[in-house]
Amino acid sequence: MPWLILPSNQQDNRRIMNRNEKRGKNKNKDLKKQLNCREKLNPGETLLWSQSLENLLKSKYGMAAFQTFLKSEYSYENIEFWLLCEEYKKIRSSSRLTSRAQKIFECYIEANAPKEINIDHQTRDLIRQNVKTPNTSCFDEAQRIVYSLMEKDSYPRFLRSDIYSSLMASM
Numbered sequence: 001m002p003w004l005i006l007p008s009n010q011q012d013n014r015r016i017m018n019r020n021e022k023r024g025k026n027k028n029k030d031l032k033k034q035l036n037c038r039e040k041l042n043p044g045e046t047l048l049w050s051q052s053l054e055n056l057l058k059s060k061y062g063m064a065a066f067q068t069f070l071k072s073e074y075s076y077e078n079i080e081f082w083l084l085c086e087e088y089k090k091i092r093s094s095s096r097l098t099s100r101a102q103k104i105f106e107c108y109i110e111a112n113a114p115k116e117i118n119i120d121h122q123t124r125d126l127i128r129q130n131v132k133t134p135n136t137s138c139f140d141e142a143q144r145i146v147y148s149l150m151e152k153d154s155y156p157r158f159l160r161s162d163i164y165s166s167l168m169a170s171m
Helices: 010-034 043-049 053-058 060-072 076-088 094-109 121-132 140-159 162-169
Strands: none
Touching (some): 043 060, 094 121
16 A cells, blocks of 8 residues: 655645646646647737637637547547548549548448548548549538537537646646
8 A cells, every 4th residue: 555645745736736736837848748849828819719619720720739639539530520521622623522522421421431520421422422422512401500519518618627727728
């Protein structure tokens, strides 16, 4: 059975508190490093993140922090799908649209897909039809649903998370 050793005086207490404080600062540095945040985060920008999911996703570091959070929550497929749809809408080649639509469908939409997103069966059926003759808007309904799920569920949890709190504390 491990022993708990208590500090014998005030000096020991201060030393332990300083060590714990440094660990907390290192945790913030590690998070910033993980987000590739080389410069100091702008407090105004990070406050904007708390106003809307849209503001969060517009920010390079906001997006990175949210992605880190979603990975920790095992719901990364939502932002991954949403971002892929944003990229998909930019494709102009019909052959690339067709192949990319099929890949997105197989990976995120199809029942039991490796990264299946949470959508209703009517939307799944609609997209199944859309993918047969793909266009840049064939995933719009699923993307809207996923955005809404993130906005109502993941985003509020992100704002209460240790990740967001650590970033705000490091300002």
